[in-house]
Amino acid sequence: MNRRKTAIFKAGLDTLYYTGAHRALAPLTCGAGIIFTLHNVVPGAPPAFAPNRILTITPEFLKAVVVRIRAAGLDLVSLDEAHARLQGEGSDRRFACLTFDDGYRDNLEHAYPVLKRHDVPMAIYVATCMPDGTAEMWWLALEFAIAAAGSIEVPTAEGSETFSCETLEQKYDTYETVYWRLRAMDEEGKRATVRNIAARAGIDMAAAVRDLSMTWEEIAWLAGDPLVTIGAHTVTHSALAKLSDAQVEYEMAESRRLIGEHTGVRPCHFAYPYGDAGSAGPREFALADRLGFATAVTTRPGVLYPEHGHHLTALPRVSLNGDYQSLRYLDLFLTGAPFALFNRFRKVDAA
Numbered sequence: 465m466n467r468r469k470t471a472i473f474k475a476g477l478d479t480l481y482y483t484g485a486h487r488a489l490a491p492l493t494c495g496a497g498i499i500f501t502l503h504n505v506v507p508g509a510p511p512a513f514a515p516n517r518i519l520t521i522t523p524e525f526l527k528a529v530v531v532r533i534r535a536a537g538l539d540l541v542s543l544d545e546a547h548a549r550l551q552g553e554g555s556d557r558r559f560a561c562l563t564f565d566d567g568y569r570d571n572l573e574h575a576y577p578v579l580k581r582h583d584v585p586m587a588i589y590v591a592t593c594m595p596d597g598t599a600e601m602w603w604l605a606l607e608f609a610i611a612a613a614g615s616i617e618v619p620t621a622e623g624s625e626t627f628s629c630e631t632l633e634q635k636y637d638t639y640e641t642v643y644w645r646l647r648a649m650d651e652e653g654k655r656a657t658v659r660n661i662a663a664r665a666g667i668d669m670a671a672a673v674r675d676l677s678m679t680w681e682e683i684a685w686l687a688g689d690p691l692v693t694i695g696a697h698t699v700t701h702s703a704l705a706k707l708s709d710a711q712v713e714y715e716m717a718e719s720r721r722l723i724g725e726h727t728g729v730r731p732c733h734f735a736y737p738y739g740d741a742g743s744a745g746p747r748e749f750a751l752a753d754r755l756g757f758a759t760a761v762t763t764r765p766g767v768l769y770p771e772h773g774h775h776l777t778a779l780p781r782v783s784l785n786g787d788y789q790s791l792r793y794l795d796l797f798l799t800g801a802p803f804a805l806f807n808r809f810r811k812v813d814a815a
């Protein structure tokens with residue numbers, strides 16, 4: 465979501481909050497549970513140019529979230545427990561899951577200690593290219609290149625186009641334009657383009673990836689804690705909808721196999737990279753089911769209703785991101801009201 469859309473969405477959330485409409489809607493919209501999507505947990509304020517700051521919250525906010533969720537009467541549970549409850553087994557109390565995508569080292573350094581102290585289960589969906597050191601974190605490579613350079617050159621069919629990155633405003637504009645241009649490209653084209661941009665800006669992405677990712681040893685250590693679930697998140701972190709049937713099956717099955725081999729625990733939960741409707745759809749949902757994953761999560765926004773017990777590989781999530789580090793937004797999200805309005809009160813979106 466770009467900065468303008470975020471501002472509009474926040475204004476809508478504020479209206480909902482200050483009119484109290486969310487409280488009136490809550491009995492209809494709060495559902496059975498909620499799965500939160502998180503990425504990075506890092507202390508301190510982000511630098512001025514941080515277009516990926518939406519992916520980061522602070523450990524202090526994470527702790528406040530845990531306390532607030534419990535105060536609201538929800539149980540913080542593992543994905544296995546969420547799966548059981550969606551199938552009508554066990555408690556019918558409302559629940560929340562905290563899930564972290566990709567496999568960042570800050571999850572171990574800054575999220576795990578907070579959650580461990582409060583006895584909160586966590587799930588980390590690992591893209592195996594992260595611990596393997598082969599991840600192409602193109603969204604970060606683009607950020608680093610724009611942060612470092614006064615301009616960047618983006619290859620085009622006709623040659624190349626130059627974007628200014630002198631001022632902070634220009635850096636944000638350039639990021640926004642190039643990011644969405646890349647999102648529209650196929651995986652290979654996108655990666656080749658960013659490799660080119662990063663190389664020209666002198667960015668060593670291989671070193672950055674080693675720095676940002678957990679190692680296999682760290683992941684295996686975490687997997688040994690019963691509070692931690694390691695889920696699969698593909699091998700190459702690709703938008704699956706853009707790949708062939710065989711490639712999609714490989715991404716799902718091989719990431720599960722590799723994680724099982726390195727940690728001794730074969731994952732039974734999966735997250736689709738990016739997770740929006742353009743990156744994962746009915747073909748992916750059916751395949752995750754056929755391959756035997758107990759649950760698979762998207763980033764389509766929404767809370768969980770009992771109906772999701774019949775769509776366990778197309779579960780919605782709610783992003784707990786850096787743009788919404790206020791308990792006011794958390795309170796709203798827990799009512800389910802913003803997503804019910806956004807989804808026009810359709811409970812399941814698995815198409």
Ligand SMILES: [Zn+2]
Pocket residue numbers: 565566697701737738
């Ligand atoms: Zn991811």
